[in-house]
Amino acid sequence: MNGRIRVRDALAAAEAGGKILVKGWVRTVRAGKEITFLAVNDGSCMANLQVVVEPGLANYQQVSHLSTGSALVARGVLRESPAAGQRYELAAGEIQIVGTADETYPLQKKRHSFEYLRTIAHLRPRTNTFGAVFRVRSSLAQAIHRFFAERGFLYVHTPIITANDCEGAGELFRVTTLNMAKPPLDRGEVDYSGDFFAQATGLTVSGQLEGELFAQTFSDIYTFGPTFRAENSNTARHAAEFWMIEPEMAFADLLADAALAEEFLKFLCRHVLDNCTEDMNFFNDQIDNGLLQRIEAVASSSFAVMEYTEAIDHLKKATVPFAFPVEWGLDLQSEHERYITEQVVGGPVFLINYPRDIKAFYMRQNDDGRTVAAMDLLVPKVGEIIGGSQREERLDLLLERMGQLGINEEGLWWYLDSRRWGSCPHAGFGLGFERLLMYLTGMENIRDVIPFPRTPRHAEF
């Protein structure tokens, strides 16, 4: 628009000499009496366009006094840069100062801590690191849609508001229009019959159950949307609001599920390596020196598969001390998962067939009577990154399991119906988008890969 060219395209021009117009924000100014250099960035790439300004310019005085953060429009000739550091630069013929930034601008041309930048989340995208994070985030989201689209998966929008809290009480955010100062009571309990939905509702913790219903029409589907957990988790890996990808395939078993997960993760590794090269190189240089090597290794590896029972054997034989006990029937802790993927396998590994009693009610019971068809994909450095299962398609066994766990059938009548008519084997998995992003960028805190993080006590911006 208005003939503007993005910095990314200007820097990638086939040859110098063109008259161009760029619009962006000043990252640094190196000003002098005889010449001034402005580094201009418009978010299209990490690299800045060097704008060279000489005293002949009408407003040279004002331009040489610009400071970091200012917005401007620059017109001039793209030419080869005589100095090192950039191939092209813009010889300014005209600079229009659009918006100045005074000395109170919080971003300085120096390194800031991530903790500080979190307090100015509205400005941090203007830094190199967060610019890279959010470019990769955008690119990766589009790659995810492309992956599934190319394979014939239907994209389904499952509800954000739900009355379904079957995955564990107390973790839902409540959604209500009741007067919180004076809620209607019935025998001491809040009476939701007069609430907007005439029942207790909350924000979704997973689209899986609805996703299963669509899989039994469209064969292969996926969801990709916001997910909410009201848990008081204070860690670098948890947010109250995050985005989750949940594919579901009909006529698929656990191994087909694992095969999809493997293809999916490799595709995304390859995608960022091939399409986000500049930003990935930055992460490798500045954030995590082993990043490119690790992602390249995952992209070209073949994932191992290991039974839970075998993993327990390995852990029992381990010579390293663990803080938590290892026993068949107990869930694996992060330390155990990392030992398996890093020390035993030395790469990505699917752990499959977990004890029934530590897994969710909807997972398919195996013939051994004590395990279910669950899988977790473990990767070096982070541990579990994908969790999935083959679902229990047999109505009687599903009802039996729900009964054992005290799960109310009435609220899930629609889910159970899917096992009444045309039930079929099906399987799926869930992947936390931010955790994927952490894995692929080397960023170590989930609050630094989501634009405006929501965590306990934090809903600013």
Add this chain to the structure above:
RNA sequence: UCCCCAAUAGCUCAGUCGGUAGAGCGGGUGGCUGUUAACCACCAUGUCCCUGGUUCGAGUCCGGGUUGGGGAGCCA
């Protein structure tokens, strides 16, 4: 929610044995320079997180709190 650590200039930090605070960067001014987080000189900037206590005297020691960070659990 539990355990551990931290909080000093706009930012990143130092501050010895308890004696009323410094550096670098950033900012301002000037100089200089086809510069690359430019460089050089000068200048300005503090609720030492809050609160109570010990002490002649607390940034420093002790109690309580707040906020942040790391780890764990929960999980994606």
